[in-house]
Every structure is written in C-alpha cells, then in structure tokens.
Amino acid sequence: LRRRCETIPPFTAPHNPLCFKRAFLLNDNHSAEAADGISMSNFRVLYLTESDVQIHVGLFTAGSSSWRRTVMNNEAEMRFMGHAAGYMYWHCQDGTVAALDLSTAAEDSSSFALPMPNAHWDPYDPSSIKDITVATGRDGEARIVVACAGEIVRVFARLQGACIEWMLEKSIQISPAMFGLESLQNWVFRRGSDSGLHDRGQVVIVLFIGQNYEHGTWKFTLDIDTLEAERLLNADAYPTKLPWPPTLHACTDHA
Numbered sequence: 001l002r003r004r005c006e007t008i009p010p011f012t013a014p015h016n017p018l019c020f021k022r023a024f025l026l027n028d029n030h031s032a033e034a035a036d037g038i039s040m041s042n043f044r045v046l047y048l049t050e051s052d053v054q055i056h057v058g059l060f061t062a063g064s065s066s067w068r069r070t071v072m073n074n075e076a077e078m079r080f081m082g083h084a085a086g087y088m089y090w091h092c093q094d095g096t097v098a099a100l101d102l103s104t105a106a107e108d109s110s111s112f113a114l115p116m117p118n119a120h121w122d123p124y125d126p127s128s129i130k131d132i133t134v135a136t137g138r139d140g141e142a143r144i145v146v147a148c149a150g151e152i153v154r155v156f157a158r159l160q161g162a163c164i165e166w167m168l169e170k171s172i173q174i175s176p177a178m179f180g181l182e183s184l185q186n187w188v189f190r191r192g193s194d195s196g197l198h199d200r201g202q203v204v205i206v207l208f209i210g211q212n213y214e215h216g217t218w219k220f221t222l223d224i225d226t227l228e229a230e231r232l233l234n235a236d237a238y239p240t241k242l243p244w245p246p247t248l249h250a251c252t253d254h255a
Contacts, residue, residue: 004040011067013049013056022048024083026102046088046102052077055090057100072098079121082191084134085142091132095119097144099164112164114144114156133189138201138225143169145203145224147189151175155224170224178229179207179220190219201225204232 013019024046027038040062047058047067055078058067072090078098081089088100095118096111113119122128130147137143137157144156144166151174159165176184190204202221219232 006040006062008045008060009066011047011058011060013058016049016051019049019051022050022080026083044102050078050080059102059104068104070100072100079132080191081132081144082134084136085140087142089134089142089144091121093121095121112166114146114166115168116146116148116154116156118148119146131188131191133191133203135203135224136200140200143224145189147174147187151184153224172224172227178222178227179205179218179231180229181207205229 025038026044026046027042043062045058045060047060049056053073055072057070057072059069060067076096077093078090079093081091081097083089083102086102088102090098090100092098092111096113098111118125118127118129120128121132126149130149132144132146135143135145141158146154146156148154153172153174155169155172156166157169159167174184174187176182184207186208188206188208190206202223205220205222207218207220220229221232222229
C-alpha cells in the first residue's frame with residue numbers, strides 16, 4: 001500500500017456558532033501542471049467562515065507550512081456566488097459584487113456594480129434579481145450570470161484589460177421548451193461549491209417540481225452559448241476519472 005499525503009494545520013477563526021463554513025480543493029492556476037488537474041505538488045485548499053459581519057478566508061498551498069489569511073468585512077448581507085477563472089465572488093444585498101483573488105487570497109481593491117438596473121436582491125421586490133451565479137466561459141474567463149424578472153437570464157463578461165468593469169454580453173429568454181417541459185413553476189441556479197465541476201460555458205439550473213415543491217427537484221446544465229440543456233441524472237455525484245489514487249498493491253500467499 002502506497003499513499004502520498006500532506007498534513008495541513010487547522011484553520012482557526014473567531015468562534016461563532018452561527019457562521020457558515022466552506023472548504024474547497026483547488027489547483028494552482030499558475031502551475032505548469034494545473035492543466036493536468038490537482039496533484040500533491042500544485043493543490044490549494046481554500047477555507048471560508050462566513051457570518052453576517054465578516055468572512056474569514058484562509059489559503060493553504062502545497063509545500064507551505066501555514067495558512068495565508070485575510071478578512072472581508074460585510075457592509076451588507078452577502079450571498080456566495082461561486083468561483084470561476086481564479087476568483088471567488090459574492091453578491092451583496094445592495095447590488096454590488098465582491099471578488100476574491102484565489103492566487104493571493106486578497107480581496108480586490110473595491111467591489112463593483114453590474115451595469116444593469118435593479119441589481120439588488122430582495123425577496124419582496126419583484127423587480128430585483130431572482131438569482132445570480134458565476135461560470136467559466138469557453139475562453140477561460142469568468143461570466144456573471146443573472147436571473148431577472150420575466151424568465152430572462154443576463155450574462156456579463158469582464159471588459160478586456162479591466163479589473164472591475166463588466167459589460168452585458170447577452171440576454172437569454174428561458175422557456176420550458178429548453179428543458180423539454182410544458183411549463184416552468186420555479187427555478188434557481190445551483191450556486192457554490194459545485195460551480196467548477198461542470199464544463200466551461202455551463203450553469204446548473206434547479207427546477208422545482210410542483211407549485212409547493214412537494215415533488216422534489218430536477219437539475220439541468222444549461223450551455224449559455226448554445227442554449228442546450230441536459231438533465232443531470234446523478235447531480236449530487238462527484239465526477240471522477242480512473243485510475244483514482246491511492247494505488248493499491250496486494251498479494252496473496254497460498255499455503
């Protein structure tokens with residue numbers, strides 16, 4: 001039996017029983033080996049503890065002995081959007097977006113606002129956005145994908161050479177026919193830790209079945225370029241490729 005491992009010291013943050021904790025295993029986007037996936041020589045672990053007032057961020061890289069830390073202060077309630085193209089994103093209740101550079105675990109110099117009206121979210125305001133997520137486009141760049149009133153999805157791309165300036169790339173009219181259905185009751189994006197597990201240019205849409213969601217959900221990937229949708233039959237399974245480490249060697253002696 002052979003196994004390669006690295007001991008990671010615990011990440012500590014001020015105790016808060018109401019905080020939400022997330023951990024992500026990422027590769028090193030700047031490593032020559034990154035294109036081959038995650039390995040013992042290029043892995044990174046990102047750990048977040050989120051509360052109403054602060055987000056504590058820790059980044060542990062392969063070969064290091066300690067966590068790199070930063071603290072993001074919440075001036076408004078923030079919803080985690082996911083990660084794409086080397087950044088992690090949160091959407092603030094006032095409509096701004098905060099970005100975290102995963103290469104340094106340092107928050108961008110400022111938040112930015114999307115070039116659209118009613119970019120805030122409010123469950124009691126039908127004119128506000130319905131949901132928001134991020135995806136990695138086929139060009140390797142991040143896309144912010146916003147669900148708006150009227151079953152319209154707006155896709156925003158970063159302006160070339162700009163850090164916090166984004167432009168509307170396209171608008172998509174969501175229809176039941178995309179999913180092979182006769183009608184849509186309600187739907188949201190599946191945001192968060194699985195946003196990087198699907199092909200480039202795709203977002204995951206969760207359709208609620210039944211007026212009161214009593215019959216569960218269906219999950220689809222939607223290609224924001226071709227507008228093709230495909231149902232995820234095993235949406236909660238983690239995708240793996242064989243051979244999967246560690247490598248096992250066994251022998252049996254016969255008397």
